[in-house]
Amino acid sequence: MTGELQVRLSLPRADFTLDVDLRLPASGISVLFGPSGSGKTSVLRCVAGLEKGRGARIVVGEEVWQDDAAGVFLPTHRRALGYVFQEASLFAHLDVQGNLDYGRKRSRSPGAARTLQDVVELLGIGHLLGRRVAGLSGGERQRVAIARALAAMPRLLLLDEPLAALDAARRQEILPWLEKLRAELKLPMLYVTHAVDELARLADHVVVLEQGRVKAAGPVDEVLSAIDAPGVAGDEAGALVHGVVAERSDQWQLARVDFDHGSFWLRDSGIAVGRQVRLRILARDVSLATCEPLGTSIQNHFPCIVESIAPDTHPSQVLVRVLCGHTALVARITRRALAGLDLKAGGPAWAQVKSVALLS
Numbered sequence: 086m087t088g089e090l091q092v093r094l095s096l097p098r099a100d101f102t103l104d105v106d107l108r109l110p111a112s113g114i115s116v117l118f119g120p121s122g123s124g125k126t127s128v129l130r131c132v133a134g135l136e137k138g139r140g141a142r143i144v145v146g147e148e149v150w151q152d153d154a155a156g157v158f159l160p161t162h163r164r165a166l167g168y169v170f171q172e173a174s175l176f177a178h179l180d181v182q183g184n185l186d187y188g189r190k191r192s193r194s195p196g197a198a199r200t201l202q203d204v205v206e207l208l209g210i211g212h213l214l215g216r217r218v219a220g221l222s223g224g225e226r227q228r229v230a231i232a233r234a235l236a237a238m239p240r241l242l243l244l245d246e247p248l249a250a251l252d253a254a255r256r257q258e259i260l261p262w263l264e265k266l267r268a269e270l271k272l273p274m275l276y277v278t279h280a281v282d283e284l285a286r287l288a289d290h291v292v293v294l295e296q297g298r299v300k301a302a303g304p305v306d307e308v309l310s311a312i313d314a315p316g317v318a319g320d321e322a323g324a325l326v327h328g329v330v331a332e333r334s335d336q337w338q339l340a341r342v343d344f345d346h347g348s349f350w351l352r353d354s355g356i357a358v359g360r361q362v363r364l365r366i367l368a369r370d371v372s373l374a375t376c377e378p379l380g381t382s383i384q385n386h387f388p389c390i391v392e393s394i395a396p397d398t399h400p401s402q403v404l405v406r407v408l409c410g411h412t413a414l415v416a417r418i419t420r421r422a423l424a425g426l427d428l429k430a431g432g433p434a435w436a437q438v439k440s441v442a443l444l445s
């Protein structure tokens with residue numbers, strides 16, 4: 086798709102007016118994130134044409150789906166979109182193939198048959214085609230629901246908490262499939278969740294909603310490491326670092342992941358050298374020092390510059406955002422430590438990272 090995705094609308098809700106004006110990238114996953122009742126599903130419903138909104142303008146690439154100022158409103162069936170819900174709404178009387186055929190018939194494109202083969206492969210559901218829906222696990226059902234949505238060759242895929250009804254093991258099973266879609270499809274996806282781990286793992290771009298307003302928006306690493314809105318991640322505040330697996334040590338069973346200003350050593354989980362990965366570094370796992378830490382068991386430490394300091398969720402603590410080159414890390418330290426070290430914005434420091442989670 087060329088061009089971006091524009092979603093501008095205003096919609097009165099029970100307790101507030103939803104008011105957003107978003108410009109989102111034309112590919113990758115844009116996550117709508119926020120607490121329950123903040124308006125995330127309402128945004129998707131307006132994009133789908135299920136609710137009208139006011140002063141709305143919804144443009145997908147070069148297609149105008151709604152422009153209230155010009156009197157344009159395409160009904161849902163004329164918007165080339167796929168919609169995946171929390172509970173896969175598959176037809177129980179059809180097998181998996183029948184469900185996919187239904188999706189394909191919604192597309193008027195002659196290339197749809199080819200696409201169907203591709204999505205079956207993409208989501209690894211070839212062995213399920215003859216199965217009844219009732220015999221599928223929750224994770225398989227969601228994969229089929231996503232495949233059915235993609236079979237209609239949408240210009241935009243809407244996913245409303247697609248993992249929320251699954252247990253932890255099923256969620257882990259389906260996350261790599263979503264990462265594969267993100268890597269292999271040029272399709273923009275609008276993905277609703279209130280789970281920080283999904284956000285960190287899947288999002289390219291993030292919009293944080295609160296009471297119907299946009300509280301923060303931008304690339305995922307920027308939004309997650311921003312400390313001026315600590316409510317975004319609360320106790321899970323931290324940074325996201327993009328890196329590449331550069332070395333695997335048989336001797337130590339560790340992998341080295343390089344980022345723009347250094348390297349992390351972390352547990353080798355078998356990911357091949359050369360693969361791009363995301364690292365999640367929680368603020369509670371980062372400590373700060375004023376000189377290079379020597380004689381410590383913590384292997385990952387980097388010189389950095391203190392960028393900003395902000396109040397945390399508890400008054401005894403602060404969040405400190407530091408820059409290692411262009412890469413931001415966030416440290417959660419006590420006010421007492423801040424005073425003792427005399428850290429100031431603009432000053433040098435060393436960041437020590439106690440624990441790193443490899444997300445993909």
Ligand SMILES: Nc1ncnc2c1ncn2[C@@H]1O[C@H](COP(=O)(O)OP(=O)(O)OP(=O)(O)O)[C@@H](O)[C@H]1O
Nearest residue numbers: 097098099100120121122123124125126127128279
């Ligand atoms: N048809 C409606 N008319 C008026 N208010 C509504 C309507 N549907 C939902 N609301 C209210 O709008 C607000 C936003 O709801 P919405 O479902 O968009 O939030 P959400 O962020 O998706 O929440 P959740 O994560 O719980 O699904 C809520 O206060 C909800 O009660």
